[in-house]
Amino acid sequence: MIVVMKSGAKKSEIQNVLKQIKRLKLKPHLSAGIERTIIGIIGDERLFKKEQFSMLPGVENVIPVLKPYKLASRDFKKSDTIIDVAGVKIGGNNIVVIAGPCSVETKEQLMKTARIVKKAGANLLRGGAYKPRTSPYAFQGLGKEGLKFLAAARRETGLGIVTEVMESQDVELVAEYADMLQVGARNMQNTKLLRSLGKIRKPILLKRNFAATLNEFLMSAEYILSGGNEQVVLCERGIRTFVEYTRNTFDLNIIPVIKQLSHLPILADPSHATGRQDIVIPMSRAAIACGADGLIVEVHTNPAQAFSDGDQSLTPEQFSTLMRESKVIADAIGRSLE
Amino acid sequence: MIVVMKSGAKKSEIQNVLKQIKRLKLKPHLSAGIERTIIGIIGDERLFKKEQFSMLPGVENVIPVLKPYKLASRDFKKSDTIIDVAGVKIGGNNIVVIAGPCSVETKEQLMKTARIVKKAGANLLRGGAYKPRTSPYAFQGLGKEGLKFLAAARRETGLGIVTEVMESQDVELVAEYADMLQVGARNMQNTKLLRSLGKIRKPILLKRNFAATLNEFLMSAEYILSGGNEQVVLCERGIRTFVEYTRNTFDLNIIPVIKQLSHLPILADPSHATGRQDIVIPMSRAAIACGADGLIVEVHTNPAQAFSDGDQSLTPEQFSTLMRESKVIADAIGRSLE
Amino acid sequence: MIVVMKSGAKKSEIQNVLKQIKRLKLKPHLSAGIERTIIGIIGDERLFKKEQFSMLPGVENVIPVLKPYKLASRDFKKSDTIIDVAGVKIGGNNIVVIAGPCSVETKEQLMKTARIVKKAGANLLRGGAYKPRTSPYAFQGLGKEGLKFLAAARRETGLGIVTEVMESQDVELVAEYADMLQVGARNMQNTKLLRSLGKIRKPILLKRNFAATLNEFLMSAEYILSGGNEQVVLCERGIRTFVEYTRNTFDLNIIPVIKQLSHLPILADPSHATGRQDIVIPMSRAAIACGADGLIVEVHTNPAQAFSDGDQSLTPEQFSTLMRESKVIADAIGRSLE
């Protein structure tokens, strides 16, 4: 960490910072510049707080140098992490596609959709049994019954299932049914949930909150990793900006940046990120082109009748197109989508 | 809701929209403009979904007309709601100040701070026993022990206590100790927590998420209200923008807007909203000047040693200044801060 | 335009809106809903102002229905516009790459870079002679001398040149030298400049301002088009968001959306949009994959010594990689990059 003193800071104020550094058993590195004195603090900056310096008199600014995450970083683990979800590898050279309805609505709807996405080439089945909805008057999901329908769809199609868990007390139940547990964007900083997920041994799909910085996103992964669960897959699903023509702003830029900073795989969710069925296909191509390890997309047999998120769901025909075009891009960049 | 057809939409497409309207037992209102046909849908738009029209062929856009919230709206209840928290009235002509440390750290620290804020004129005591932290390596709160310390501080000072609850399963326990339960910004859309809070009969302090629109904010209040708990106090605590000189952007503009649209009281949290101790006082004056029903601020006896949020905590002396200056503004606009 | 009356609006207030509609020679369309009366206004909403209704008593909201732009819209012209810049076609099935240094620094640097990008396959040469810089202490461009160097580079390599114009009074001079005049992001709403560009008959590259909505972006194109210059190429170059790991947030989502709403070609500028050399290549692949008509990228023979924007400039080797990989993606989606 670097302490920048105010121009005109007094000697005693500088001394005071040095004392604080010694008190915390750290090493100072003083550098008297033309306009300002700068003091480097040598030691693990995860072990003390910025405020222990920023609130001292004469201090203008304190600048962290190290990244706050450790286990999620490439510095910690150089090679790409590859995660096995019901036999499907996420990460490495593979591109995977997770598809299915936003919500599990009825057994018939789910079965029909599962067969369709399986046939079109999807690798895993998604579907929400527990739904976080903006409105208390909207459909909130089938709960445990929905989990059972998902299990039935797995039995029939062989597709592993990915479904959301919303609270720490549901983790055990959802983990019984799901092959991969999803943390929704709204829960990315639900620290109790993250801690619970750190204790299980199932893959986690961690979605980026729509206001999360990169550090916050990786720190949420760090919660799970530091609990002992190493199977974390990240997912970009749009950020909140001033833009009005997409529900959120699909921030594909984070994908190549994450690839540099972290060893964890990262998927892209063009359905939630854009909220627009009519651009899901081109944005899926873009996501694969810039390095995403796969996609998670919403498919509905009749989007206009979907219980939730119809605006962004692909029809079965559109999903077939998406699979075909995604494969073309994957091939073009030397990756494999099977 | 208003359905805007594409320019050049076919007659059959328009007929199809009209059929859908009838199917849903709603009334259409057709209007053939110069460039486009527009179809008004008469009926309660909370009872059907936008997608039931937006996904139909020939439809360009569907525009909601009604507000999605009902119980939280001024249309539903004209007069200001006034909420009693341990004898302190929030709303109406009163201005209240809730103050205390970010986290409950030790019994001594809490007691000392409670006495200081009481003496300076605070109306209620805040303090976090459960802390949602970005880093898994940071202090996570004392939990139940912290609640007991808060109860002890209440016994001694007489100040009612406000503290955060993070999960539905903790609601019962926290409600035993707290006079008002706080929903943190990260949990504003934790729908299970909101539902649980709808079932109790204690006042709730609902903080705005840093990416929440006004509709989303009021819909979270609606979750609690529709569960039967009418005691909801809103709180603005900053939104995420491109701005770099404050931790968040304190969006005071929402205060007079909420006052028009909702009957619920709204407080302002300049500590979290700005993240800067050095501007908490002027921004507190501004919050009261534009109509906030009060403040919630962080005070620490030694900010540089706080377990969390030291950067934004006021010293006891600064807090006295804040109380004095807030009172001056309250008086100037004819409101009462006692 | 649609006028939504307040719930409980008086009859006389509704009458008053109807009178205003008649006064403006428009046709009303009244629709009395359950909670609110809604009045459609039939007529060209570009010819009156929202405020002529929104400020009337009893009016809650006025919702525009039509798009504010006309000449830039697909409704006005169905087929893709293809623009010829020094023999290079922008739009249609082609993918073009414009490359060169951020600033024209010296004749030697420019010549060397021009030869390199030509050899690697670039279609047009970019280079700034007039530079809008954040700091008054930074290099501001060579001005007319820079234009002459650009002309010399064209003579030698045959590459048409694209360069920025910053003020209406410079349009004539810059148009003498350039094959395509660029409007920088900061000048997207410099209406005097846009009007001047409407009067010339040279292609314009109009960059999106980093805070521009889609409507604002297309309205800036409309300024040029309505002046009589039909040769407008749009360019996405990043928007300002809370994100900190890229200089701006490259908003690729606008590309497929613009393709639906407008007939104008749109390029992508990954250099300015991301500000990071190390992700320019993957984001270029993504831009082409989602439908951009080409790229404009910065190349410098020695980025660490660039007079401006070194952080985002590609080395010659990196540029060759970009050309190769862009061609692979263009081929994969059936477009041609030659």
Added chain:
Amino acid sequence: MIVVMKSGAKKSEIQNVLKQIKRLKLKPHLSAGIERTIIGIIGDERLFKKEQFSMLPGVENVIPVLKPYKLASRDFKKSDTIIDVAGVKIGGNNIVVIAGPCSVETKEQLMKTARIVKKAGANLLRGGAYKPRTSPYAFQGLGKEGLKFLAAARRETGLGIVTEVMESQDVELVAEYADMLQVGARNMQNTKLLRSLGKIRKPILLKRNFAATLNEFLMSAEYILSGGNEQVVLCERGIRTFVEYTRNTFDLNIIPVIKQLSHLPILADPSHATGRQDIVIPMSRAAIACGADGLIVEVHTNPAQAFSDGDQSLTPEQFSTLMRESKVIADAIGRSLE
């Protein structure tokens, strides 16, 4: 500036950075930490470029330490700058109110409005003769004729006039008529205009662009100051965020921050910042309460018929209320609004 080396940077890479420092005649300050080596660069960081280090091999990050602006900073000038506009002092203990119509529409309208705002207590008259409009089909201002009307209004009322200049070539003409020249938000980084304004000796009102960071805002002031014109007044007028209930987000937080970092006065423009007549008054109270040196507000005798910005213009009665309430707040904080 501080150069942070990658963890695992080679010795030769560190040597290379040190060489570059020497080459630029700067002094290095090496600090070998546990995970990373950090190299401080001692010398004026305004005189070299970040890229001269960030692009070197083995460098992870380069962190600027100094502020990029100099003349605009409190470090450069400790005492508040007070600027005289036609006898009215802006800055210091005074609060000033600039009022008038958005656009100068007709002589009669301007005269009437000028008399009204004068009577209500405004200190200066605003009115746009040159208007930057989003739409080419909207009213663009009366130009020189508008300037003459403004001069006539000054003759009659004695109020000094504030009006916008949009291009460097208009500076001379506008300066002939205006007492203070306004740079609109869209032109905040029109560097040619800023340079021209640096050469005159009239007060400048510099509005913040809606996507400007604090550094960019002060760097635009620096352009004018470094040209020799010391009479710069800043103005906050809203930033672009995801928020939908105000046209922009009025960012009052910048006011107390600017007061710390700069000696220049800063006004607030609640009309443009919020775009809503119905919250201009409470937000004006807030602006004064947090330390603004005054307000600039739009007043129209008949907002529903305004040629521009009717939605945000106050009626004469509302303006009287604003003056009265602003005075109350000014008095409460010990400042003087006369």
